Amino acid sequence: MDRYTDFIEKMRGSHPQMPHQEEVTGRILERIQTLPQSGAKTATALQKTPVIRLRRAIPALVGIAAAALMVCAPLTARLKADTAVRTDISSLNMRTYAAMSRPDAQLEHYRRIKALKQSVTGLEDRAAKPQDHENRH
Amino acid sequence: MIPETIDAARNGDAGAFALIVERYRQSVFRICVRILGDGDEAEDAVQETFVRAWQSLQGYDPRYSIATWLRTIACRLCYDVLRRRTRRQQYELDACRQGSGDGSGDPESLRMSRELENLFRKAASGLSPMQRTVFVLAEIEQLPSDEVHRITGWSAVQIKSNLYIARKKVRKAIEKEL
Numbered sequence: 001m002d003r004y005t006d007f008i009e010k011m012r013g014s015h016p017q018m019p020h021q022e023e024v025t026g027r028i029l030e031r032i033q034t035l036p037q038s039g040a041k042t043a044t045a046l047q048k049t050p051v052i053r054l055r056r057a058i059p060a061l062v063g064i065a066a067a068a069l070m071v072c073a074p075l076t077a078r079l080k081a082d083t084a085v086r087t088d089i090s091s092l093n094m095r096t097y098a099a100m101s102r103p104d105a106q107l108e109h110y111r112r113i114k115a116l117k118q119s120v121t122g123l124e125d126r127a128a129k130p131q132d133h134e135n136r137h
Numbered sequence: 138m139i140p141e142t143i144d145a146a147r148n149g150d151a152g153a154f155a156l157i158v159e160r161y162r163q164s165v166f167r168i169c170v171r172i173l174g175d176g177d178e179a180e181d182a183v184q185e186t187f188v189r190a191w192q193s194l195q196g197y198d199p200r201y202s203i204a205t206w207l208r209t210i211a212c213r214l215c216y217d218v219l220r221r222r223t224r225r226q227q228y229e230l231d232a233c234r235q236g237s238g239d240g241s242g243d244p245e246s247l248r249m250s251r252e253l254e255n256l257f258r259k260a261a262s263g264l265s266p267m268q269r270t271v272f273v274l275a276e277i278e279q280l281p282s283d284e285v286h287r288i289t290g291w292s293a294v295q296i297k298s299n300l301y302i303a304r305k306k307v308r309k310a311i312e313k314e315l
Contacts (some may be wrong), residue, residue: 012277024180028187032187038192038196044177
């Protein structure tokens, strides 16, 4: 028999006695004289009550909220930027699905359209100049 | 315990309740002193257990043993005391605390019993409240796991894993001490 088993066997065989049995019993009986009996169940299991559960869940909930905020803040900023680009693009005359699919594509498409518009405006200006010259003569 | 005595106590008979106290105070004390590791605190827990039992006797389900019901109240009280102690970081072994001796009256067996209880206090000082409660109920009191479950409300897996860890820790401590 090893030390542990020997120790446990001795513990099982030992019956510690309450030193002040009669005093404790007397105090119990004295206290119950003034206490009414109720139907409340106090001997439920060692499960956590809803209040304890809630109190313990508070730090976790705060953590989850902080994490959500940290994730959501950049996303919201990006969403705002995307909305601004989208609004800008919506004023342009374009119906390309690809241009609406990703913000990068939208920007690229926007720049290309803007460049084309500028070049078209330039060409129109240049085309208009000789006409003026011709008209003058 | 005779069902009539329990019924009388449920009807407010303090004399019948006194019989219940006399019958079960030692078994309740044994669990309390081993979970708490302190004789004075265990006596307070016994007192509180029976006062709460009196208050809630109307809610007692006679289908179950009154001993199990009293153990449940006592364990819940002791577990709360242990948890508060841990929270305050005052869970230190006080070897000078007076334990409780065996009731045989023989000075030698009394000394042996106190030494044993002190050794257990040292060995169990490294256990968490849950491990300590499960260890006392399942290993020392040798209660079947379904009764430990009924008393504590913890799952079979929780009981099994805590008992495993507690056994390992106590074994290590015992081998170091002896």
